[in-house]
Amino acid sequence: MNIAPHDILSVLRQYNPWWSGTRIPDLPTWRRAAFNEIDLWLRQPPAHRALLVSGARQVGKTTLMLQACDTLIAAQVPPQNVLYATFDHPLLKLAGLEQVLKLWREYEPAHEGVEYLFLDEIQFIRDWQTWLKHQVDFEKKRRITVTGSAAPLVTDGQESGVGRWHTIKLATLSFFEFLQIKRLAVPEIPDLSSLTQLFTWTPSQFNRVGESARPLVGHFHDYLMRGGFPQSALVPTAETAQKLLREDIVDKVLKRDMTALFGVRRVLELEQTFLYLCLHDGGLLDMTDLSKNLEVKKPTAINYINLLEAAHLIHRLPPYGYGKEILRARYKVYLADAAISASVLLKGKTMLQDAAALGTAVETAFFKHVFTRYYSVGIGFSYWRGKKNEEVDIVAQVQGRTIPFEVKYRHQNTGLGELKGMTAFCDQKKIDRGYVITREMTDFSLLPMENAPTHTVLLKIPAPLACYWLGRSELQPSNLQGRVE
Numbered sequence: 001m002n003i004a005p006h007d008i009l010s011v012l013r014q015y016n017p018w019w020s021g022t023r024i025p026d027l028p029t030w031r032r033a034a035f036n037e038i039d040l041w042l043r044q045p046p047a048h049r050a051l052l053v054s055g056a057r058q059v060g061k062t063t064l065m066l067q068a069c070d071t072l073i074a075a076q077v078p079p080q081n082v083l084y085a086t087f088d089h090p091l092l093k094l095a096g097l098e099q100v101l102k103l104w105r106e107y108e109p110a111h112e113g114v115e116y117l118f119l120d121e122i123q124f125i126r127d128w129q130t131w132l133k134h135q136v137d138f139e140k141k142r143r144i145t146v147t148g149s150a151a152p153l154v155t156d157g158q159e160s161g162v163g164r165w166h167t168i169k170l171a172t173l174s175f176f177e178f179l180q181i182k183r184l185a186v187p188e189i190p191d192l193s194s195l196t197q198l199f200t201w202t203p204s205q206f207n208r209v210g211e212s213a214r215p216l217v218g219h220f221h222d223y224l225m226r227g228g229f230p231q232s233a234l235v236p237t238a239e240t241a242q243k244l245l246r247e248d249i250v251d252k253v254l255k256r257d258m259t260a261l262f263g264v265r266r267v268l269e270l271e272q273t274f275l276y277l278c279l280h281d282g283g284l285l286d287m288t289d290l291s292k293n294l295e296v297k298k299p300t301a302i303n304y305i306n307l308l309e310a311a312h313l314i315h316r317l318p319p320y321g322y323g324k325e326i327l328r329a330r331y332k333v334y335l336a337d338a339a340i341s342a343s344v345l346l347k348g349k350t351m352l353q354d355a356a357a358l359g360t361a362v363e364t365a366f367f368k369h370v371f372t373r374y375y376s377v378g379i380g381f382s383y384w385r386g387k388k389n390e391e392v393d394i395v396a397q398v399q400g401r402t403i404p405f406e407v408k409y410r411h412q413n414t415g416l417g418e419l420k421g422m423t424a425f426c427d428q429k430k431i432d433r434g435y436v437i438t439r440e441m442t443d444f445s446l447l448p449m450e451n452a453p454t455h456t457v458l459l460k461i462p463a464p465l466a467c468y469w470l471g472r473s474e475l476q477p478s479n480l481q482g483r484v485e
Contacts, residue, residue, distance in 0.1 A: 008095050008103055015086065016069075018079040019108055024070050030181055031067055032060055033471075034170055038068055041166060042116065042143055043075075049163070050136050050144040055170030056312035056336055057257070058229045058248050061147040062086065064170070065118045068145065078111035086120035097125050115142045122146040123261060136164045149257065149311065171372040172228030172337040174471025175220060175365070175464065181233055184219055187212045192469045198459055199433065203445065210441035213465055217441070220464035221352055224361045227339025228368075242343035249274075249344065253311055262307055269296055273304040277314060277333055278341040282360045282393075284330040285316070305333075312336055315371065320384040320395045332383045338365040355410070362463050363407040366437050367394055369470040370405065374398065386428075390421035402429060407437040407463070414438055414460060416449065423449055426456045436460045 017024060034053075041051045053061050069082050085100050087093045092100055097119070122128045128146070135144055146165075179186055189209060192198070225238040229248070232241035254271050258264040272294050277285075285305070291298045308314050313336050319329040335341055338361040342351045351357045371381060374396065384392040384404070394405040406422045408414045414436055416423060422434055432454045436447070441462050449456040 003091060003095050003099075005103055008091060008100065009107060011089060011091050012083075012085060012100070012104065015084050016079075016082070018069070018073045018082060021079070023073075024066055027066055027070055028063060032064060032170075032177055033174070034168055035064055035067060037168055038064060038145065039071060042068060042072065042145070045143065047166070048136065048140065050132055050146065050165040052165045052167045053145065053147045053170055054167060054312065055147075055149065056172070057149045057253055058231055059170050059172050060230050061149075061170055062120055063230070065120060065145060065147060069116070069118060072116055077116065078113060080108040081111050081113060082116045082118075084118040084120070087124040088121040093124050097128070097131060113141075117142060117144045119144065119146045121148055123148040133164050149253075169372070169375060171368055173230060173233060174228065174369055174372065175223050175467035176471030178223045178226075178228060178233055179219060179468075181230060185215075187215050189213055189216075189465070189468065191472070193473070195435070195459070195461070195466070195469060196433075198461065199446065199457065201446075206444045206446075207442075209465075210444040210462065213462070213468075214441050216464040216468060217462075220467070221358075224338045224358070224365060225342060225349060225351060227337045227343065229337070229339075232339070239348050242339065242346070242348065245339060245343040246346070249313070249340065253313065257311065258307060262310075264307065269294065269300070270304050270307065273301060274308055274313065275344065277305075277308070278335065278344045280333065281335045281341045282363045283333065285333045286330060313340070315367070315381075317381055317383050317394070320382040320392075329385075334364050334367050337368065338362070359407065359409040362409040362437070362439075363393055365467060366405070366407055366463060369467045370394065370396065373470050373473060384421070384425050386421065386424050388424075390424045392421050392425045395425075402431055404431060404434040405437065406434070409437070409439045409463060411439060413440065413443040414447075416447065419458070422458065423456075426454070426458075430454045432456050434458045435466075437463050437466055439463065441465075 013019060038051065038053070040046075053064065055061055065084060069084055072082055073079055083101075083104050085092055087097070125131070132144065132146065135142060173181065189212065222238060226232050226241040227245055229245060232245050235241050235244065250271065254274060255267050258270060259267065264270055273290065273296075276290055276294065287298055287301055291301045294301065305314070305316075309316060315334045315336065317332040317334070342348070342357070342361070347354075347357065351361060367381075380397040382395045382397070384395050392404045393407050396403045396405070404422060404425055406419060408418060419436060422436065425431065426434055426449060434456065436458050438444070438460050439462060443460055444462050444465070445460050447458040447460055449458065
């Protein structure tokens with residue numbers, strides 16, 4: 001389609017105010033933890049690769065890119081050497097990538113030095129993988145960052161992308177980031193570089209920190225209701241936050257993106273599938289039951305599950321084990337954010353009075369924190385179920401070690417009697433350390449497993465503190481060896 005060059009340039013100049021000597025208006029000064037990794041790849045890239053930032057809608061990918069642009073301009077990079085373009089904009093999408101780059105260089109001539117390209121929602125560009133591969137191979141002076149809200153970014157271009165781009169998976173806000181973005185007062189809590197440090201604490205340390213951390217509980221519950229999307233975190237009420245989140249997911253992701261990116265025609269069936277997962281968050285996925293309830297064929301239901309995972313709305317955990325023991329076992333499904341279920345189901349604050357729903361939300365939130373912090377070092381995540389239906393919620397396998405996590409978000413303190421799955425797993429697999437995520441700040445201590453052959457010790461840690469420390473950690477992925485266990 002022929003589009004007047006001045007129309008395209010008008011859009012580009014709005015997105016790139018630094019070309020005319022103006023800073024980006026109203027750009028948040030607060031930065032997510034992922035900004036440090038992006039900044040590293042822009043300033044001192046460990047390898048000559050493009051940077052691919054993937055994540056769900058509204059998690060802050062665009063803000064991160066604009067903050068990176070602003071940082072480069074502040075560091076005296078020639079403004080004409082920095083380009084930001086979003087292909088979610090209808091004119092830029094119609095014009096195409098090559099036309100955008102051609103006009104950029106015709107009207108903003110290159111200066112000496114590196115060129116920085118920030119291309120938002122790249123999945124709307126046809127054959128973007130081939131283009132990006134060519135750029136990495138032959139345009140050595142360019143450093144390119146692209147973002148997208150769907151996993152075709154990774155899956156469709158996986159083979160050609162090997163060695164050509166580095167992927168950062170941007171999740172929703174951590175609990176620590178939520179506190180920071182809302183500028184909430186936080187009690188004085190000691191820094192931890194690793195949760196393993198807690199295994200050396202004394203009872204008095206657990207008591208003292210647990211008592212001082214009590215104000216975190218109310219904020220943590222607000223976080224579970226609002227979710228970790230920056231926009232929903234900042235609106236006045238949790239009900240408004242849930243309404244916005246529901247509209248973004250149902251109207252923009254399920255009804256618009258799925259049609260545009262994947263050609264989904266039966267949007268109602270896809271929406272019903274997602275609603276089913278919201279009702280079974282943190283549970284085992286029974287495809288036969290799902291197909292029967294929604295009256296869709298099993299291959300169709302499986303395809304919908306794959307699409308929802310591609311859109312960063314769900315995570316699937318396989319069962320722990322190898323070979324025949326897991327071939328027919330079911331996957332466990334977590335939503336991408338703890339507030340999604342309550343928002344889609346319009347629960348409002350009633351979630352806090354529903355012990356089961358609240359426990360599920362905590363388990364979902366905790367999994368997201370563990371996954372976000374450690375996925376980049378190749379950690380595998382699964383769940384375990386024994387022959388007597390004992391279960392361990394999350395099992396992480398990191399650099400030769402197996403680390404189990406069990407969520408017990410209840411008012412009473414947790415004893416070994418409530419941890420039959422954890423004790424059976426640790427006994428069978430000879431695990432020496434495990435984690436139990438609790439509710440009460442008084443339920444914060446070490447719990448030795450009596451008569452365990454490996455002298456197993458469990459660490460009981462309240463969920464608000466566990467998520468706070470996992471979110472606060474600024475460890476680089478390359479330095480994570482031994483940090484979790």
